[in-house]
Each structure stands twice: as structure tokens, then as C-alpha cells.
Amino acid sequence: MRKPIGQLFLSLVLSIIGSLVLMFLLPSFGMEPEVGSETEAGVLIAIVIVVVLFSQGALQSVIANRRFESVPTGPREEGTVKWFNSTKGFGFITREDGEDVFVHYRSIRGRNRYLLREGATVSYVLGRSGKGPQAEDVDLVE
Numbered sequence: 001m002r003k004p005i006g007q008l009f010l011s012l013v014l015s016i017i018g019s020l021v022l023m024f025l026l027p028s029f030g031m032e033p034e035v036g037s038e039t040e041a042g043v044l045i046a047i048v049i050v051v052v053l054f055s056q057g058a059l060q061s062v063i064a065n066r067r068f069e070s071v072p073t074g075p076r077e078e079g080t081v082k083w084f085n086s087t088k089g090f091g092f093i094t095r096e097d098g099e100d101v102f103v104h105y106r107s108i109r110g111r112n113r114y115l116l117r118e119g120a121t122v123s124y125v126l127g128r129s130g131k132g133p134q135a136e137d138v139d140l141v142e
Contacts (some may be wrong), residue, residue, distance in 0.1 A: 076123045078141060084116035093122060093135050101126065105133040110139070 082089030082100060091106035103124070105114055116122070116138075124135035 086114040
């Protein structure tokens with residue numbers, strides 16, 4: 001799956017290419033606009049419409065992908081933040097059984113994704129990565 005920024009960039013590039021193709025194809029159909037004519041204005045409007053439609057489609061695609069990315073399911077567990085490096089965006093949570101679980105800032109809910117403090121109690125859904133257990137859908141317990 002592409003990253004959201006990559007999707008937006010690709011969509012923008014495609015919309016620009018589409019607009020340029022449209023501009024160069026119009027003369028071959030006998031629709032070459034004269035400077036200052038209504039046809040020229042129509043061509044510009046068509047180009048703007050193409051750009052906007054491609055951009056909106058990409059944005060909606062990004063929103064849909066974010067909304068439906070693998071939402072963790074399963075029982076929630078509680079643990080204690082062992083340490084978290086806010087500069088690097090990851091750390092570890094100690095489970096109730098003493099095992100350490102990796103946590104990445106993208107898995108943390110809310111605006112304060114980089115502010116997991118040592119000793120804080122968190123709830124999470126236990127997931128797995130290629131390297132071992134990983135905390136998903138992490139939330140601070142108040």
C-alpha cells in the first residue's frame with residue numbers, strides 16, 4: 001500500500017499530466033483556442049476541473065485508507081511505560097506478566113504521541129510485528 005503523501009503526490013502529477021495532454025490534444029481536434037477567446041477560457045476551466053477532480057479523488061482515497069487501515073482488535077491490556085524516546089518515536093511497555101512490548105508513536109492515540117512518560121500506565125491491544133510483540137492502539141490510562 002502506498003503512503004498517503006505518496007498517493008497525493010502521484011495524483012497531483014497525474015492531474016498535471018492529464019491537463020497537459022488535454023491542452024495538446026485540443027488543437028488536433030480543431031479546437032485550437034484563440035488568445036483571449038471564450039474557447040481559451042473553456043480550456044482553462046477544463047484544466048482546472050481535471051486537476052481538482054484528480055486531487056479530490058486522491059484525498060478521498062487517502063482518507064479512506066487511513067480510516068480503514070488495520071484497526072487493531074482483541075482484548076485490551078494494561079502495562080507500564082518502561083521507556084520512550086520521543087526523538088526517535090519508539091519505546092517499550094512492560095506488560096503485567098513482565099514481558100516487554102515494543103511501542104511506536106504511530107500506535108499512540110491522541111495529539112501527544114511523543115509524550116509517553118516513563119512509569120505511565122497505558123492500555124493497548126497486543127499485536128505482532130516481524131520482530132515480536134507490539135502495542136497497537138495505545139491510550140493513556142487516566
